[in-house]
Each structure stands twice: as structure tokens, then as C-alpha cells.
Amino acid sequence: MHPAQRRPLIAGNWKMNLTRDGAVALARSVARHAAGACVDVAIFPAFVHIDAVLSALRTDGTEVPVGAQDCSDAPNGAFTGEVSLGMLKDIGCHWVLTGHSERRHVIGETDDIVASKTAAALGAGMTCVLCIGETLDQREGGETDAVNERQLRAALGGISPADMLKLVIAYEPVWAIGTGRTATPDDAQLAHAAVRHVLQDLFGAEMAHRTRILYGGSLKAANAPDLLAKPDIDGGLVGGASLEAGEFGAIIDAAAALAVSA
Ligand code: 13P
Numbered sequence: 001m002h003p004a005q006r007r008p009l010i011a012g013n014w015k016m017n018l019t020r021d022g023a024v025a026l027a028r029s030v031a032r033h034a035a036g037a038c039v040d041v042a043i044f045p046a047f048v049h050i051d052a053v054l055s056a057l058r059t060d061g062t063e064v065p066v067g068a069q070d071c072s073d074a075p076n077g078a079f080t081g082e083v084s085l086g087m088l089k090d091i092g093c094h095w096v097l098t099g100h101s102e103r104r105h106v107i108g109e110t111d112d113i114v115a116s117k118t119a120a121a122l123g124a125g126m127t128c129v130l131c132i133g134e135t136l137d138q139r140e141g142g143e144t145d146a147v148n149e150r151q152l153r154a155a156l157g158g159i160s161p162a163d164m165l166k167l168v169i170a171y172e173p174v175w176a177i178g179t180g181r182t183a184t185p186d187d188a189q190l191a192h193a194a195v196r197h198v199l200q201d202l203f204g205a206e207m208a209h210r211t212r213i214l215y216g217g218s219l220k221a222a223n224a225p226d227l228l229a230k231p232d233i234d235g236g237l238v239g240g241a242s243l244e245a246g247e248f249g250a251i252i253d254a255a256a257a258l259a260v261s262a
Contacts, residue, residue: 005210008039008228008255009168009235011129012242013069013097013216016046023049024056029245031062039235039255042095042129043242044069047083051091058092065127067095070103073113073120085124096121097237099131099155101174111154118155122163129168129237130155131216132195136175144173145194152198164203169213170237171195176217178239185226185233188215192232221250228255 018026023045034041042065045053054066072082088096098121099114109117114130121128132151134144148171159167171191176182183191192213200208215227216237227233235255241247 006212006234008259009042009212009214010039010248010252010255011042011044011067011170011214011235011237012248013044013100013237013239014046014049014242015069015102015239017243018045018049020049020052024052026243026245027053027064027066028056028060028062030248031057031060031064033245033249033252034064035062037252037256038259039252040065041252042067044095044097050088050093054092065095066093067097067127067129068093069097069100071096071098071117071121071126073116085120085126089124089126094125095127095129097129097131097170099151101131101133101172101177105135105174111151114151115155115157118167119158122159122166125166127166127168129170129214131170131172131237133172133174133177133217139173139175144191148191148195149198152195153202156199156202161203161207164207164211167211169195169199169211170216171213172216172237174217178218180218182218182223182227183215185230188227189230189232192230196232219251221247221254224251224254225258228258 044067068088072084098117103109118130132148134147138147173183195213196208212234214235214237215233219236219238220241
């Protein structure tokens with residue numbers, strides 16, 4: 001059962017997928033499905049598709065937050081290939097992911113870089129979904145909670161309580177991303193509870209209680225009900241399954257059914 005102030009959030013991270021037309025069509029379909037649902041829904045298309053997706057949703061009169069998968073921590077200047085928070089806000093994009101495991105482990109972003117981007121995003125008034133999670137080696141070495149704690153403290157050490165109100169955490173065990181392997185609901189719950197404990201230590205019980213912690217890693221319609229039923233799992237950050245409107249819609253429905261029964 002989720003406390004009333006933690007409205008579930010189902011977010012789709014589309015990663016480096018889709019054409020512009022495909023992204024617009026998928027966004028329209030997700031927005032139609034999300035309309036009237038008693039859960040929050042957000043989508044994260046590739047940078048080059050965000051503007052077209054926002055325009056289409058505006059034309060349709062539907063409202064689903066459209067976010068970016070990354071951002072620069074610099075306001076402007078000679079940073080070839082980067083996209084600033086000001087540029088995102090200028091086109092109506094007010095959500096951003098930071099610290100996704102593919103940026104940490106494939107692109108090589110450090111805890112310090114993730115911290116800087118998270119602070120910049122929150123400072124710019126964006127809603128920020130901070131991603132954390134352990135690798136397989138770290139899990140097998142019993143380091144899951146320590147890794148999550150290190151990533152949290154590094155990213156949130158300088159964040160004000162006011163900015164925390166616009167922060168969502170996504171716990172994504174790296175070994176579960178795109179592999180078809182999910183954490184068991186019990187294992188995920190333990191990790192989420194430990195994350196909330198760190199939030200309590202950093203910001204106090206009330207902030208820890210109201211901050212949403214999403215699960216990500218091979219989340220799909222079939223496993224969503226069991227994972228989302230756990231008390232400290234407040235929604236999902238969905239990769240592969242968010243690329244199919246029907247599958248993503250079924251995850252939204254699972255979260256909505258649990259919210260209604262809570
Ligand atoms: P998958 O759902 O494809 O495992 O990806 C999870 C993820 O990385 C979402 O950000």
C-alpha cells in the first residue's frame with residue numbers, strides 16, 4: 001500500500017530508438033492511455049524527437065510530461081554535442097534523467113558528473129529522475145546497498161530540501177537492464193527500503209516518506225503487478241517495454257489498479 005502522497009509514476013525511457021514519426025505516434029498513444037489514469041506517466045524520447053513529440057501532444061490537448069535522457073551541467077558555450085537545460089526548457093521540456101546506468105557505465109559519467117547534472121537540473125527548476133543501481137559484480141559481492149548509498153550521497157549531498165520536492169529516484173540494478181532478468185520483488189523492496197533509509201538520513205523522515213522511488217530493469221506487464229505492489233516501489237522506469245504502446249499501457253494499468261486498491 002502506497003502512502004497517498006506518493007502517487008505512482010510510470011516513466012518510459014525510449015533510449016536511442018524510434019524515428020520522429022514513430023516517436024510522435026507512440027507518444028500520442030501513451031498520452032491517450034494516460035488520460036484519466038490515477039497515476040503519473042512520463043516519457044523520455046531522444047533529444048531530436050522531444051520538440052516534435054511536445055508539439056503533437058500540444059495539438060492533441062493531451063498532457064504527459066516529456067523529458068530528456070540527459071543534459072549538460074553547463075548553461076551554454078563551447079560544449080560540442082551537448083544540450084543545455086535552458087535549451088530544453090525553451091522547447092517546453094521540464095523533466096530530465098540523470099545518472100542513467102548507460103551514461104555511468106557506457107559513456108563513463110562519474111558520481112561527480114552525475115551530481116553536477118542533478119544539481120543543475122534541479123537548480124533550473126526541472127523535475128529530475130536520478131538513476132542509481134549496482135552492477136552484477138557489486139550485487140554478487142553484497143555491495144548493493146553500499147553502492148546505492150554512495151551514489152545517492154554523491155548526487156544529493158548538496159541538494160536543498162526545496163529542490164528534493166522535484167526529485168524522483170530510479171533504482172535500476174544494472175544487471176537487470178535490457179537483460180530480461182528482473183530483481184525479485186522482495187530483493188527490489190529491500191533495496192528500495194534501504195534507499196529510503198538513506199533519504200531519511202539526508203533529509204529527514206517526512207522527505208524520505210514523500211520521495212518517489214521507481215524500479216527499473218526488465219519491467220514489463222507480466223512482472224509489473226508483483227513489483228509495483230511492494231510498499232517502497234512507487235512506479236517504474238521502463239526501457240524496452242515502453243516502446244510498445246500496448247505493453248506500456250498494461251504497466252500503467254497495473255499501477256493504476258494497485259493505486260485504486262490501496
Ligand atoms: P529495460 O526495461 O529495457 O530493462 O531498461 C530499463 C532502463 O534502463 C530504463 O531506464
